[in-house]
Amino acid sequence: MFVAWRDLRFAKGRFALMGAVITLITLLVGLLSALSAGLARQNISAITGLPADRIAFAAPGPGRSPSYGDSTVTARQWRRWAEVPGVTRAEPLGITSTKATAGDRSAPVSAFGVRAGSRLAPDGGAIHDRTAVLSAAAAAGLGGLAPGDTFALAGRRLTVAAVAGDASFSHTPVIWTALSTWASVAPPGAAGTAAGPDAGATATVIALDTTAGADVAAADRAIGTRTVTKDGSLSAIGSYASENGSLQLMRGFLFAISALVVGAFFTVWTIQRAGDIAVLKALGASTAHLLKDALGQAAALLVVGTLLGTGIAAALGALVVPDTVPFLLTPATVLAPAAVMILLGALGAALSVRRITSVDPLTALGSAR
Amino acid sequence: MSLDLSDVTLTYPDGDDRLTALDHVTLHVPRGTLTAVAGPSGSGKSSLLAVAATLVTPDAGTVSVDGVTTTGLSRAELTGLRRRTIGIVFQQPHLLPSLTALEQLQLMASIDGRSPAGARGRALELLAAVGLADRAGRRPHQLSGGQRQRVGIARALMNEPTLLLVDEPTSALDHERGAAVVDLITRLTRERGTATVLVTHDRTHLRAADRIVEVDDGRLGDPPSGSGTSVGYRPQGGVTATMSG
Ligand SMILES: Nc1ncnc2c1ncn2[C@@H]1O[C@H](COP(=O)(O)OP(=O)(O)OP(=O)(O)O)[C@@H](O)[C@H]1O
Ligand SMILES: [Mg+2]
Numbered sequence: 001m002f003v004a005w006r007d008l009r010f011a012k013g014r015f016a017l018m019g020a021v022i023t024l025i026t027l028l029v030g031l032l033s034a035l036s037a038g039l040a041r042q043n044i045s046a047i048t049g050l051p052a053d054r055i056a057f058a059a060p061g062p063g064r065s066p067s068y069g070d071s072t073v074t075a076r077q078w079r080r081w082a083e084v085p086g087v088t089r090a091e092p093l094g095i096t097s098t099k100a101t102a103g104d105r106s107a108p109v110s111a112f113g114v115r116a117g118s119r120l121a122p123d124g125g126a127i128h129d130r131t132a133v134l135s136a137a138a139a140a141g142l143g144g145l146a147p148g149d150t151f152a153l154a155g156r157r158l159t160v161a162a163v164a165g166d167a168s169f170s171h172t173p174v175i176w177t178a179l180s181t182w183a184s185v186a187p188p189g190a191a192g193t194a195a196g197p198d199a200g201a202t203a204t205v206i207a208l209d210t211t212a213g214a215d216v217a218a219a220d221r222a223i224g225t226r227t228v229t230k231d232g233s234l235s236a237i238g239s240y241a242s243e244n245g246s247l248q249l250m251r252g253f254l255f256a257i258s259a260l261v262v263g264a265f266f267t268v269w270t271i272q273r274a275g276d277i278a279v280l281k282a283l284g285a286s287t288a289h290l291l292k293d294a295l296g297q298a299a300a301l302l303v304v305g306t307l308l309g310t311g312i313a314a315a316l317g318a319l320v321v322p323d324t325v326p327f328l329l330t331p332a333t334v335l336a337p338a339a340v341m342i343l344l345g346a347l348g349a350a351l352s353v354r355r356i357t358s359v360d361p362l363t364a365l366g367s368a369r
Numbered sequence: 370m371s372l373d374l375s376d377v378t379l380t381y382p383d384g385d386d387r388l389t390a391l392d393h394v395t396l397h398v399p400r401g402t403l404t405a406v407a408g409p410s411g412s413g414k415s416s417l418l419a420v421a422a423t424l425v426t427p428d429a430g431t432v433s434v435d436g437v438t439t440t441g442l443s444r445a446e447l448t449g450l451r452r453r454t455i456g457i458v459f460q461q462p463h464l465l466p467s468l469t470a471l472e473q474l475q476l477m478a479s480i481d482g483r484s485p486a487g488a489r490g491r492a493l494e495l496l497a498a499v500g501l502a503d504r505a506g507r508r509p510h511q512l513s514g515g516q517r518q519r520v521g522i523a524r525a526l527m528n529e530p531t532l533l534l535v536d537e538p539t540s541a542l543d544h545e546r547g548a549a550v551v552d553l554i555t556r557l558t559r560e561r562g563t564a565t566v567l568v569t570h571d572r573t574h575l576r577a578a579d580r581i582v583e584v585d586d587g588r589l590g591d592p593p594s595g596s597g598t599s600v601g602y603r604p605q606g607g608v609t610a611t612m613s614g
């Protein structure tokens with residue numbers, strides 16, 4: 001790194017400019033990552049937090065994928081699922097979006113209907129016909145409700161049994177209610193219209209706890225459902241699939257742009273230095289030595305630029321971004337993109353300094369240079 | 370015994386044909402002596418130097434440096450040989466813009482895997498030997514052309530080479546400075562015992578040489594009256610007239 005460090009200092013302006021570009025792209029990637037994570041959490045945390053490993057939907061029409069928006073399962077289906085060998089638990093879960101009101105405050109919420117005493121809800125044991133468990137955000141959104149307070153869910157009076165968890169679904173906080181309460185607030189068609197012996201007892205999906213031995217596909221065929229893993233079911237949340245897809249696309253483009261910019265910079269830099277490299281080779285510097293020097297220089301620039309950008313993103317997230325913006329700052333959302341930036345940048349730099357190998361030391365002789 | 374070229378032939382691709390740059394050249398340069406190479410432009414002087422510097426492999430013949438036969442060595446082995454036993458002074462100083470005069474010399478230790486700090490003493494000593502002790506902290510753009518060329522000479526001597534190859538070191542300098550640089554190279558050849566090959570256009574620089582060889586169209590010959598020393602050497606006007614700067 002003898003020459004590399006001195007070049008960094010000597011061509012300060014150029015390297016500072018490049019470092020600033022890396023810093024800004026990293027800042028953008030960092031903010032976007034934290035925002036994606038924050039938005040995703042608002043969208044899916046109620047599902048990812050469910051104590052279940054698979055979700056059974058009503059079988060969608062041919063050529064369509066399951067959706068939380070238009071699935072309806074019957075009591076007969078979840079009873080049959082409970083009897084499938086290898087399934088340890090099958091819990092109905094009703095999901096609908098509605099409005100909660102307390103005093104003069106009202107807020108959009110997701111009502112999650114569960115059986116009384118269900119493990120799906122936090123404090124599920126406290127849920128019965130006239131009570132509900134509110135997620136922290138739901139309680140706060142209704143003016144800071146506490147256990148014992150009352151509120152109205154789509155016109156139905158309920159008592160707060162507990163405030164627990166931070167479940168959120170499709171950007172609205174979750175209120176856990178009894179299945180019967182859910183059925184009365186869900187739009188007709190989603191609940192209570194199933195014909196036959198199970199009329200009146202329906203839910204949106206069935207949360208399953210399975211063991212490796214369960215033949216899920218066979219059970220799906222017999223029962224008329226479509227079962228996916230819990231993580232796989234996230235794409236069945238309409239807003240999540242499109243939102244997350246476009247955010248990830250932007251992030252991917254930023255990564256690619258950064259690698260290209262770094263690659264272009266070091267390509268130009270290496271071409272400019274070709275004469276010096278020929279001289280160094282003629283003087284006896286090995287290609288490995290020169291490559292190490294050049295890559296070390298690129299790595300130093302990348303690490304400094306990326307850490308600066310990440311630091312600024314974290315500081316902005318912690319100090320400037322208002323609480324209302326969903327912004328999730330965790331080591332994973334901030335450091336992982338930084339690591340990717342460094343890796344891809346190093347790849348771009350490696351591809352461009354590779355041309356060091358092809359510089360012919362012979363060109364240092366004579367006046368041609 | 371330091372540089373031995375024996376029956377060396379070098380060709381370059383030239384369309385469908387090949388151009389013969391060196392034609393059965395044999396040259397022996399003992400340590401502590403200076404051999405000057407003269408000849409018209411395009412005659413093969415730089416090619417001779419390139420072969421001696423192991424920068425090109427000849428088509429035929431053998432090159433041996435300090436007793437090591439270079440033909441057949443791998444690229445990495447050649448690089449190591451250049452690093453440790455061959456010093457090269459280029460036509461242009463070819464200094465690195467970001468390094469001070471002192472660092473240009475310390476760099477030679479660095480590329481040899483030694484500590485630049487540990488090489489500081491020798492670097493300062495060499496800078497003093499070329500009369501630049503008080504310019505150690507200057508970068509190339511803060512030095513004159515002649516000073517730069519002297520840094521280049523000191524750099525070539527940094528790793529104690531046994532072979533010193535110098536390609537037209539004075540072409541960028543005026544006559545007086547050029548003469549001073551050639552004097553310096555002559556002195557260092559004696560002091561440090563290098564086998565030195567000096568390519569030059571300027572015949573007035575040849576006086577100090579122990580031997581002068583003339584390259585013409587890839588063939589090597591002592592000047593007509595030459596007997597291995599510069600004594601009695603007479604420039605050939607017909608040859609000098611075709612030379613370019
Ligand atoms: N890399 C190369 N590829 C093809 N031909 C070359 C190459 N280098 C030199 N030549 C040719 O080889 C011959 C000898 O070239 P060389 O550079 O050795 O001449 P020179 O004596 O150093 O000339 P000058 O005094 O102008 O520097 C010339 O005809 C030149 O055109
Ligand atoms: Mg030449």
